[in-house]
Amino acid sequence: MQTGRVGRSVRVGLDIGGTKTDAVAVTEGGEIIARSRRMSGYGDEAVVADVVESVQELCAELGISVSDVTSVGVGIPGLVDTVSGRVLHAVNLGVESLDLAGRSSALLGTPVIVENDVKAAALGAAALRGDAVSMAYLNLGTGVAAGIVIDGVIWRGSRGTAGEVGHISVDPNGRVCSCGQRGCIETLCGGGALARAWGRPGALPVRDIFDAADQGDSEALRLRADLARGAAAAVRVLVLSVDIETVVIGGGLTSLGDRLGDSIRSALIADATDSPFLRSLHLDERIELLPPGSPAAALGAALVGVHAPQEEIATHG
Known part of the structure; x- marks a missing residue:
């Protein structure tokens, strides 16, 4: 410095x-x-x-x-x-x-x-990338939200709610969300929701879920798949609704590193298997993880x- x-x-x-x-x-x-x-x-x-x-x-x-x-x-x-x-x-x-x-x-x-904080982090992530390409910052932490930056400016929408992808319902029969809906993206890939669904003691519940899944625990495997499915849904929503080029993923869950990134990419590829349209978007190639300790926010x-x-x-x- x-x-x-x-x-x-x-x-x-x-x-x-x-x-x-x-x-x-x-x-x-x-x-x-x-x-x-x-x-x-x-x-x-x-x-x-x-x-x-x-x-x-x-x-x-x-x-x-x-x-x-x-x-x-x-x-x-x-x-x-x-x-x-x-x-x-x-x-x-x-x-x-x-x-x-x-x-x-x-x-x-x-x-x-x-x-x-999420909108500020989006602006910082765009600055660190050093280009003018439209992008979204997807924050996977206790909750889930995104910030959208176009031409170096935060895009807020008419009432400031642009990027609130965490509260888009993707499963009407899913878990109840804190917002009152069922099956919101946040119930699938929010750290708080995953910790409650896991229900076992531990300082880092989502890491524990991944570790247990690696050992074949059936509940952990289901929750890890939920996380990947929810994050993949958020990426699709951001690209299809705003046509942004890149989704930068940040937040506390990125401490999982490649284990998180690879699971999301695999989910995006699997979701596109039967859809030529989704395959044409190459969504798995349009995500990147913010490095640990990044000063983006x-x-x-x-x-x-x-x-x-x-x-x-x-x-x-």
Whole structure:
């Protein structure tokens, strides 16, 4: 990372998750010049402190003042009003209603822009790929959602719900989803839903499912197939509805690495066996996994500060 005084051309981006906060400082050209990580706090005061203290830590590392920071972008789960910067219902962070932009900006003395975490990650993933091809970022974590980037800009749809593929029902007789429907994609490949269906103790239930499937456990084999089937359905929905070129898969489940990627590709190939139309789309060749430890989400949050927020609410994934 670059150190020393870098001048007034720095943007900061933060990805605030339920367990950790990842922060980066980037130049106007999008180069990451500093990075810090910390455990995420719980509750309104702690979340505001995470923003302020992360910015201060990065500035100290770079030898600059907070006044040298052009903007601060924050990617956060929950319901995000991108105009007011207010966060609603970020349950894992203990936030019910927080004016995160207003309170953080007042303490830092620099503009703060707040964005939904998945949409911010989509923007960062697009920037890391370094091309202008249309793409979607599919987040496979506790829940399932996607962000769509076209020509370097987040595409939100008319009411900000573009990319909410997790709550598309693909099995009307399937498991009940938290949204009230049955058989949503999230019930098949969301980490939370899989852990509940597995029902066995363990720190990493989805990894346990894959390990048990490798040993021939019938329930694990069924759940592993569900995960691949659900993720493949999400990829199909994204490509067929928006005609994006590439689906970048990120989120906590990508820690499974090739075991996850290979299972999704196999499901896409199997689904296309009897469909010349699906075979013509080569969906298995159009997915890629975000590398472990990628700064995509924090980088995307920093880049959010380049654009003025639009007047709609971006929903949680």
